[in-house]
Amino acid sequence: MRYHLWRFFYTSLLYLLIPLLIVRLIWRGFYARAYWQRWGERFGFFPVMSPQTPFIWIHAVSFGEMQAAIPLIQLLRTDYPNIPILVTTMTPTGSQRVRAVFGDSVxxxxxxxxxxxxxxxxFQRIGKPRLLILMETELWVNLIAACEQRHIPVFLANARLSARSARGYQRIRGLISPTLQKLTLIAAQNMEDAERFMVLGVNPEQVHVTGSIKFDLHLPEQLTEQANLLRAQWGENRPVWIAASTHSGExxxxxxxxxxxxxxxxxALLILVPRHPERFNQVAQYCEQxxxxxxxxxxxxxxxxxxxxYFGDTxxxxxLLYACADISVVGGSFVPVGGHNPLEPAALGLPIITGExxxxxxxxYKQLIKIGVAQQFKHEAEVANALCDWLTNPAHxxxxxxxxxxxxxxNRGALFRLYHLITPWL
Structure with missing residues (x-):
């Protein structure tokens, strides 16, 4: 009964927030016009697409989650070519990535x-999927309840739960715990994440530690050659560092x-890559100013x-831009965003600098700092000193x-561990 009351208040609050959701879409559309498009889909209005064969449904909220999901989708398409795949996202950048990689094949x-x-x-428009795979920690209360009512298995894949998020969920435990218990399986990135899910009431039998599938990223064969050609345009022997996925204030x-x-x-040359495309013009103008x-x-x-x-606005x-650099600074870490994926620069053999x-x-990051691959700083003078030390010491x-x-x-292998948990349900 307590869960139903929580869900009633949660749903009522959502309906009250509809005007704010509309205002937010309009506001974001001034910076990224794609937010002014396809509003009907955000409320469940789109052409009927019910396939004859029940499909696999994968949800990746934005660009980063979609990037992590690509190898999994490719595996599923190879091994189950006759099962259609539906991919949902929440952001235009995620949507653009789906189309760029898969075209109309999903x-x-x-x-x-x-x-x-x-x-x-x-569900009237898509029919009943075989299963739903939610990438990382996308906990939509009414979605998970709707899947339970329709007997659709729901997997939380590559799941992470920070201590900060876990504390927040404890405040609404009456809503979150029953929601988590409805999940068929949680594939957690590490034991700390798994334990936080269990503290929130998840049955230990639901939770598996598979590692992060972001370790299983694929580096294109021509990447180094393309990077060398690009870097040659900037002049020989120039020290190059990249500041990637930066946010406002960074x-x-x-x-x-x-x-x-x-x-x-x-x-020295800086490669600067802001996180969100709607900020590209603003940040470029600031650099020139x-x-x-x-x-x-x-x-x-x-x-x-x-x-x-060199401004990365694509x-x-x-x-490719990481591959052009000698040192990487990973953004979202000098402001309280929580940091972004350091595994891409690590896979390319770059030393990593991060904020607090x-x-x-x-x-x-704990593991990267422990082995000396990453360094963490609070102050800009420390960052500058570290960059100079590394850029003047190529042997190190x-x-x-x-x-x-x-x-x-x-640490590779998480993708296949996750895959083997999913395939029995297919």
Whole structure:
């Protein structure tokens, strides 16, 4: 009874928030026009797509989760070519990644907001899937309840639960615990994540520790060659560092760091890649206002000796830009966002610098810091000093790179562990 009351208040609050959801879509649309499109899908209105064969449904909220889901989707398409796949996302960047990688070979719509009537319309249009795979920690209360009513198995894949999120969920335990208990299986990234789920009331038999499938990333064969060709345009022997997936407030800090680095290394070049495309123009203008000569990747100009900042304003090319760098600074960590994935630069053998806020990847960062692949700092002077130390010591960088690649290699295999948990249900 307590759960039904919690769910009633949760659902009522959602309906009251509809005007704010609309305002948010309008506001975000000023920066990314795609937010003004396909509103019907967000409320369960789209053309009927019920396939003759029950399909596999995978939900990846945004670009990062979609990127992690790609190898899993590719495996499923190879081994089960006759089973259709539906991929849902919440953001335009996630949607664009689906289409860029898979084209029309998978079905795709936005995931509706968590309204019971939206789920009713959604399932009327898609039929009954074989199973739902939720990437990372997407806990939509009414969605999971709707799947339980229709006897649809729900898997939480590559699941992570930070200590901060777990404390928040404890405050609404009456809602979250029954929701988690409805899940068929939770594939947690590590034992700490698994234990937090169990503290919230999940049956230990539901939880499996599989590792993070982000360790199983695939590096394209031509990546190094492409990176060398691009880097050659900037001039030989220039020290290059990348600041990737940056958020508001971080670019200003990192450009001040860059100014300090150039006092020691005047030819140094910065590759700057903001996290969200709706901020590209704003950040590019800020760089120019600070007196830096920038070259925008989207303008097909590769840059030259006069380029100070090579600006990554395209989607799906972060691996290439990492491959162009000597050192990586991973954003979302100098402001309280929680940090972003450090495994991509590690797989490419790059030393990693991060800020203090890494709760999204706390376990991975602990291991990277312990083996000397990553360093964590609070202040910009510390970041500048570390960059100068690494950029002037290539032999040390090579040794760190070897440790980083070994770390990735030793932790591979999560994708197949997850895959073998899913396939019996197919």
């Amino acid at each position: 079905a795709h719509v936005y995931l509706p907001y968590d309204f019971p009537d939206a789920w009713q319309r959604f 670019e200003a800090l990192l450009l001040r760091v860059f100014a300090q680095v150039r006092q020691v290394l005047p030819t 600070q007196g830096f000569v920038i070259c925008r990747r989207s303008q097909k100009n590769r840059g030259d000796l006069t380029t100070d900042v 989607m799906g090319e972060l691996l 806020y890494v709760f999204n990847f706390s376990d991975i 960088c090579q040794e760190v790179g070897r440790k980083a690649r070994d770390f990735i290699h030793k």
